[in-house]
Amino acid sequence: MLIEVDNVTHIYNDENNVTALKKINLEIDNGEFIGIVGHTGSGKSTLVQLFNGLIIPSSGAVKVNGKNITDEKTNLKETRRHVGLVFQYPEHQLFEETVYKDIAFGPKNLGLSEEEIETRVNEVMGLVNLDYEEFKDRSPFNLSGGQQRRVAIAGVLALKPDVLVLDEPSAGLDPQGRKRLADLLRYLYHELEMTLILISHRMEEIAELSSRVIVMHNGEIVLDGSPKEVFAREQKLHQLALDLPQITEIMHRLKDRGLKVETDLFSLEKASEEILNRLRGCEKC
């Protein structure tokens, strides 16, 4: 098992003493693509920060590759090589003079040779679709927001983590930027067989990309299953005031009105075809 969370409770040690996580049990396997959804404050970001030891829980244990990282003796530096974390608005953390130096910062700290670093920077810039020659000597601060974010993601990928955790990576991106990001995540998952953990408010993104969806609410995991299973729980999600993917909402509403459509199609094309076929099947509903 890649990541095991065993009965974890976390209370933030500040004036409000918020209980961010309540008795969480969770196992994540190699090769999963986990989508995590829930309202702001539901515990999503706290949960993922457990995975590389940024947060040591108030109680319970977290194991990565079988190693208990909540044990004080564990070398967290090693863990952080395996679990790469891309924060919200990661472009705010760019700081170097050039794109090359920014991406090379992590690998350098791992003590890799100049040659190996160069190979890695070249490779990850290709992954995030930034031309090496064109961008390597440019200042990251003169790039567009979407490009800056790709530089930041490249910096984490350059550490070659086994697991990539992304907290709201598409926030503020336009449709083209989101599509690029989705293509990158698909590539990492299918071609490079990385384990991915994606936090997002965009249900469409979660439904289309992930293999397993975890829904959080008030520090607890309230739903856990395949996208089909989770988004079939229409009433439960509405009760939690969470949206369905818009296309799923349309399919459920049509079905309620008597049009016998399948409700578990997440691609807009397939769902539109399904509606068309059903409309042609019955002239009046």
Add this chain to the structure above:
Amino acid sequence: MSLININGVDFLYENENSDRPALQNINLQIEAGDFAVIIGSNGSGKSTLAKLLNVLLTPTKGEIYIDGLNSSKSENTWKIRQKVGMVFQNPDNQLVASMVEDDVAFGPENLGIPSPEIRKRVDKALEMVGMAGFQKFAPHKLSGGQKQRVAIAGVIAMEPDVIVLDEPTAMLDPQGRKEVMETIEYLNKEKEITIVHITHFMEEAVTADKVIVMNEGNILHKGTPKSIFRLVNKLKEINLDIPVAAEVAEYLRSKNVNIPDILTIDELVNSLC
């Protein structure tokens, strides 16, 4: 005369390598009381247009008149800034004080308004954005949507004729987006404040009086929400988000299903069943 009159405006950023102006031959009128939504992808020129409206920039060519005042004349700069309030994308970059009420009071204080009047304006503005009772809160303890509403209150307290919001929802979660959109609609419909809302979320244009689509420094279309959303394929080409219901409707129409103009899920479901 319209409240905002933009006549043949070009804008070229001086320090840029490119020769392409950020805005080219923009002509646009916005009337008092309008809820105008400007949509466009990154780099379309929509933020540049916003900055021209309260004289953070002035046109390279052409003129902008706000309530009859020419923005290129420096003696009008401060008068126009009192008339045009701005709200920006990142709530964390525009709140300056350590307490909500001080933040909202910042603008009117700078206008030299007497204290009792400021007190009244601050309380009223917070009430208008649904933040009454938060006077003594620290801004950093608020949610994104609440911070943005405090920023809007700060603008309202200056009693502008028009509020220009430059992607105010881009950094917010769905709850925050909803709060901010409801606040903007309330201010427009109930308080009759003219709104220019800039966004790349097309759903946010559904209730507008006027939608302006920008692309590569030009105005591509102007019209009612329905007239614009019928251009689904064109809007996709220029990298805009289309409401899913409009996209499904367009697909069905292309397959000869007779279906009216659709903006929302409700409209789609009602027209099909």
